Amino acid sequence: MKEQKLTTExxxxxxxxxxxxxxxxxxxxSVMKDVARSYGYEEYDGPMVxxxxxxxxxxGEEIVGKQIYNFIDKGDREVAIxxxxxxxxxxxxxxxLRDLPRPIRWFSIPNLWRYEQPGHGxxxxxxxxxxxxxxxxSGRAELEILSLACDILFAFGAPRNSFKVTISHRSLLxxxxxxxxxxxxxxxxxxxKILDKKNKITEDEYTALVSKTIPDxxxxxxxxxxxxxATTETLGQIPGIKxxxxxxxxxxxxxxxxxxxxxxxxxxxxxxxxxDYYTGFIFExxxxxxxxxxxxxxxxxxxxxxxxxxxEELSGIGFGLGDVTLxxxxxxxxxxxxxxxxxxxxxxxxxxxxFAENHNFARELRKEKxxxxxxxxxxxxxxxxxxAEKKGYRWILLRGEDEIKAGTxxxxxxxxxxxxxxxxxxxLQKIKEELSK
Amino acid sequence: MKEQKLTTExxxxxxxxxxxxxxxxxxxxSVMKDVARSYGYEEYDGPMVxxxxxxxxxxGEEIVGKQIYNFIDKGDREVAIxxxxxxxxxxxxxxxLRDLPRPIRWFSIPNLWRYEQPGHGxxxxxxxxxxxxxxxxSGRAELEILSLACDILFAFGAPRNSFKVTISHRSLLxxxxxxxxxxxxxxxxxxxKILDKKNKITEDEYTALVSKTIPDxxxxxxxxxxxxxATTETLGQIPGIKxxxxxxxxxxxxxxxxxxxxxxxxxxxxxxxxxDYYTGFIFExxxxxxxxxxxxxxxxxxxxxxxxxxxEELSGIGFGLGDVTLxxxxxxxxxxxxxxxxxxxxxxxxxxxxFAENHNFARELRKEKxxxxxxxxxxxxxxxxxxAEKKGYRWILLRGEDEIKAGTxxxxxxxxxxxxxxxxxxxLQKIKEELSK
Numbered sequence: 001m002k003e004q005k006l007t008t009e010x011x012x013x014x015x016x017x018x019x020x021x022x023x024x025x026x027x028x029x030s031v032m033k034d035v036a037r038s039y040g041y042e043e044y045d046g047p048m049v050x051x052x053x054x055x056x057x058x059x060g061e062e063i064v065g066k067q068i069y070n071f072i073d074k075g076d077r078e079v080a081i082x083x084x085x086x087x088x089x090x091x092x093x094x095x096x097l098r099d100l101p102r103p104i105r106w107f108s109i110p111n112l113w114r115y116e117q118p119g120h121g122x123x124x125x126x127x128x129x130x131x132x133x134x135x136x137x138s139g140r141a142e143l144e145i146l147s148l149a150c151d152i153l154f155a156f157g158a159p160r161n162s163f164k165v166t167i168s169h170r171s172l173l174x175x176x177x178x179x180x181x182x183x184x185x186x187x188x189x190x191x192x193k194i195l196d197k198k199n200k201i202t203e204d205e206y207t208a209l210v211s212k213t214i215p216d217x218x219x220x221x222x223x224x225x226x227x228x229x230a231t232t233e234t235l236g237q238i239p240g241i242k243x244x245x246x247x248x249x250x251x252x253x254x255x256x257x258x259x260x261x262x263x264x265x266x267x268x269x270x271x272x273x274x275x276d277y278y279t280g281f282i283f284e285x286x287x288x289x290x291x292x293x294x295x296x297x298x299x300x301x302x303x304x305x306x307x308x309x310x311x312e313e314l315s316g317i318g319f320g321l322g323d324v325t326l327x328x329x330x331x332x333x334x335x336x337x338x339x340x341x342x343x344x345x346x347x348x349x350x351x352x353x354x355f356a357e358n359h360n361f362a363r364e365l366r367k368e369k370x371x372x373x374x375x376x377x378x379x380x381x382x383x384x385x386x387x388a389e390k391k392g393y394r395w396i397l398l399r400g401e402d403e404i405k406a407g408t409x410x411x412x413x414x415x416x417x418x419x420x421x422x423x424x425x426x427x428l429q430k431i432k433e434e435l436s437k
Numbered sequence: 438m439k440e441q442k443l444t445t446e447x448x449x450x451x452x453x454x455x456x457x458x459x460x461x462x463x464x465x466x467s468v469m470k471d472v473a474r475s476y477g478y479e480e481y482d483g484p485m486v487x488x489x490x491x492x493x494x495x496x497g498e499e500i501v502g503k504q505i506y507n508f509i510d511k512g513d514r515e516v517a518i519x520x521x522x523x524x525x526x527x528x529x530x531x532x533x534l535r536d537l538p539r540p541i542r543w544f545s546i547p548n549l550w551r552y553e554q555p556g557h558g559x560x561x562x563x564x565x566x567x568x569x570x571x572x573x574x575s576g577r578a579e580l581e582i583l584s585l586a587c588d589i590l591f592a593f594g595a596p597r598n599s600f601k602v603t604i605s606h607r608s609l610l611x612x613x614x615x616x617x618x619x620x621x622x623x624x625x626x627x628x629x630k631i632l633d634k635k636n637k638i639t640e641d642e643y644t645a646l647v648s649k650t651i652p653d654x655x656x657x658x659x660x661x662x663x664x665x666x667a668t669t670e671t672l673g674q675i676p677g678i679k680x681x682x683x684x685x686x687x688x689x690x691x692x693x694x695x696x697x698x699x700x701x702x703x704x705x706x707x708x709x710x711x712x713d714y715y716t717g718f719i720f721e722x723x724x725x726x727x728x729x730x731x732x733x734x735x736x737x738x739x740x741x742x743x744x745x746x747x748x749e750e751l752s753g754i755g756f757g758l759g760d761v762t763l764x765x766x767x768x769x770x771x772x773x774x775x776x777x778x779x780x781x782x783x784x785x786x787x788x789x790x791x792f793a794e795n796h797n798f799a800r801e802l803r804k805e806k807x808x809x810x811x812x813x814x815x816x817x818x819x820x821x822x823x824x825a826e827k828k829g830y831r832w833i834l835l836r837g838e839d840e841i842k843a844g845t846x847x848x849x850x851x852x853x854x855x856x857x858x859x860x861x862x863x864x865l866q867k868i869k870e871e872l873s874k
Contacts, residue, residue: 006490008532008746011516014484016529019543022480038803040780040810040828043459047451047562048485048518048548049506053443069486071508074552079448081485081518092453095445101827103813106456111485115511125484140792140813147796151803258793309445343477355577356695359584366475366588373477376540376577390538391477 013116013124023339025127028323028330029109032129035152036107039144041131044106046088052078054087057308058277067114081113085130086277086305090316093134094309102135102314109323121294121325131299132318134306139252141317142281143259145299149285149319150264156326157335163296165261166268167252167283170300171245172235173269176227180240181220187213191224196272199293232267252281271298279303281317292332297321345431346393348384349375350400361397361409361424368432389414397427450553450561460776462564465760465767466546469566472589473544476581478568481543483525489515491524494745495714504551518550522567523714523742527753530571531746539572539751546760558731558762568736569755571743576689578754579718580696582736586722586756587701593763594772600733602698603705604689604720607737608682609672610706613664617677618657624650628661633709636730669704689718708735716740718754729769734758782868783830785821786812787837798834798846798861805869826851834864 010016017025033043052070055063069081082088085108093104111127118124131148133141146165153163173195177188190213198206207221214220230238232253235246249267256265273282282300287293299319306314330336345365347358355376362372373393375384381400388396396412403409403421411427412419420430447453454462470480489507492500506518519525522545530541548564555561568585570578583602590600610632614625627650635643644658651657667675669690672683686704693702710719719737724730736756743751767773782802784795792813799809810830812821818837825833833849840846840858848864849856857867 005747006494006528006745007488008528010484010528011486011488011514012512014486016484016532017482018529018533019479019481022482025482026480034806037780038806038808039799040783040808042456042780043463044456045454045459045462047447047453048550049448049451049562051444051448057443066511069508069510071506073506074503075449077448091443091445091447092455095453096455101824105810113485125486136813138813143796144811144813255793259796308443310442343474343479346477356692359580359696362476369471369475371475371477373542374581376573376575376581387538 011124013118015123015125020339024327024336025323027337027339028326029127031155032109032152032321033107035148035155036129036131038151039105039148041105041107041148044089044092044108045110046082046085046092046108048081048111049079050082050088050091052080054091055080055083057087058275058305059084059087060274060276062274063114067116069113069115082110083112083114084275085110085112085128085320086132086275086302086316086318089130089132089318090302090305091309093314093316094306097306097310097312097314103141104132104134106133107131121322121328123324127323129321129323130318131320132316134314134316136317137315139248139255139281142252142301143255145317145319146256146261146265146283147259149283149297149299149321150261152321153285153329156330158329158333160264162288162333163264163285163329164288165265165283165285166271167249167265167281168267168269168271169245169249170273170278170280170282172241172249173227173272175240175242175245176238176269178240180227180238181214181217181223183214183217183220192272195228195270196274198270199295228270230267230269248280273298273300277302277305283319287329287332289332292328294325296325296329340392343373343391344370344394344435345372346384346388346391346396347372347374348381348388348396348398349378350381350384350398351404352378354399354404358399364424364428365431368428370431370435395431448561450555452560452562457776461764461773462760464774464776465763466564468592469546469589469758470544472585472592473566473568475588476542476585478542478544478585481526481529481545482547483519483522483529483545485518485548486516487519487525487528489517491528492517492520494524495712495742496521496524497711497713499711500551504553506550506552519547520549520551521712522547522549522565522757523569523712523739523753523755526567526569526755527739527742528746530751530753531743534743534747534749534751540578541569541571543570544568558759558765560761564760566758566760567755568757569753571751571753573754574752576685576692576718579689579738580692582754582756583693583698583702583720584696586720586734586736586758587698589758590722590766593767595766595770597701598725599770600701600722600724600766602702602720602722603708604686604702604718605704605706605708606682606686607710607715607717607719609678609686610664610709612679612682613675613677613706615677616679617664617675618651618654618660620651620654620657629709632665632707633711635707665707667704667706685717710735710737714739714742720756724766724769726769729765731762733762733766777829780810780828781807781831781872782809783821783825783828783833784809784811785818785825785833785835786815787818787821787835788841789815791836791841795836801861801865802868805865807868807872832868 063083068083073079108130194209210221232250271284278300280301284295284298301317303315358374362374365372398410408421409424409427410421500520505520510516545567631646647658669687715737717738721732721735738754740752795811799811802809835847845858846861846864847858
């Protein structure tokens, strides 16, 4: 009877990171971390599993209802694998609210889980840079967050015209729908959801959905379209918009000029963002290339999250940037470098008796922070050379019969095929010199 | 009515990593990664969730029965949050078995989940360095794995006498129990489990458990004790032990002398290891300090894991080192450095009109890879200084009324309180010089 083998497939919607994939992931993470740190943000992390209650309060209903990985633990607690990081960071800030010096500037790159149909840029497990600031209500927080969000793409080499930032304010749409268009809150909520997916449906579908949601106002679609076409200058003419909200947006755009982002940022009243917790400024960053039109990432200001845990409120602002969408953007714009194995020296085993000596050479090299692979199997020279080549080693350090007799080693540069025979300590010196070039 | 607040507590048995905790975690990870890379090991990762079947085959029964985080996903699949990494790495190797150049040397630092009663060194979520090699059956793989495992502790500054490595071979106990003591396989399995927890129970409890398991041999306890007292030299006198197994162990100890580990490694037939997949060499590393006697980490050789997925077999060998046990060890031996915020320059806002200029200075500094926090709120000098001090900034760069008039900046060293007034570009130069020292 043939034995049943286990599948080698990974769970649907996830990725296996082989060393070449991991080098890419480490590169993405290190650029993101460097930029966040360069703004004085400090890294944090929370647990992969949280109480389900944490997400019920403010995460969007579609995520908690259909997309969350929730289950009952062996102690009968309702828990979930985190679908997003903002509830965790708010919980952590609330827990030490009195002790943390403000403003609080934090970042993290957690893995997040959603039960989704895997597709382009959408997986069940992905990593997401989260950058958040707490304790600054001034619009300067918006400036810093936008500057940091753009600097990440610039740090990857993105040209200025490769992306654009669309900005709105969460209150604009509510004020227009409730006080301008005078629909009820349920209708307003439905229209928000329609606008959030407007880019993914046809114009006809959009019109049909709006008309179905607001059946008693035949001019609703055209009024909404007027609102969507508003600029920061014409915002005053839109019915329902409060003076304060209009001024907040106009001031933000004035100040964006002073920090040199005015060519990248656009006012766009159709920006919605899927999470229920945003209360003010919201933004989305779009790839400008026609083949990749979806939102790359976004964020906004949330005033009422800390208050879920505490009697004190503390305004937060932040964004999340997923690794899959980032990688798609960098690929589309040809911005990914070629990654090579960072291994340095390979020591083949040509004679069984050399192993202990080779191991000692490796130890000396490792003391100098030089990575070394020592061959464990004595094999013919040709086979070992081809292995070293396949693994991308820069040098091989070998001891054949002649070297053993003479007490020397031969260092071979795999790129130039030049080689030098010398004492081990001279070879070590040469490697150090070449590496410091 | 008072609103019910959400708890700020993290899920039981997990940790919130605040920036100071994250600095420690990043330090532990970076030292472990550096050592693994210095031996030519490449980093990989797999998904957090795997099919439950992956663990049913070979992970120990206690883990799969009681400790695993398993659940049914929304598509009716039986899945689990990974309790250990070895099944994942075996699956990944099996998937690309023909393409991967051998030997395969890989490492990863996954987070792992077990439903346990949290206690000293035991949490529900922990991170674990996993180092594995595939494709080398020679005992030199054992030498390299042991050398690497010890080098990790040395890299943290551990003295040679702070830990010891105990070594055995999985076959020894089986051969002794089945062929020497002539118990049946069920009894052998029970005795293995008793020996695995021998350190945690009293001598009387141990004797009672063994007598209960083997009721028809009143000399069983003393025979087992003789086996446990065996040395590599006296192993030949133990009934049941095969010549081949004895030689494998003796050769390993001979070779350990040639790579200079003979003062740290000890033969100990009581080493069991909890996982069902080990087939050969097994080891555990113990803290030698009396207050922390439990096993720090361990590993071994497993010959039959790749065969679960493939018709080809490929021998694997590796170990896992958990972050909690490592941290406890380093704390007990006073080996943890003091961590400080790595932030560099703080630019206070003394005058509202300076913000855009400050932001531009920060941009110039960030271009030179210097981390800068820009104040967003104009506050009195004293308050800003005390904030910079609390956050551990090395310099502050400020522009008061005089500097604004003169077009200069003042750079203040927070440690020495020295300060220099100069042009911005001279200040930038000074910071770069100081940082490169």
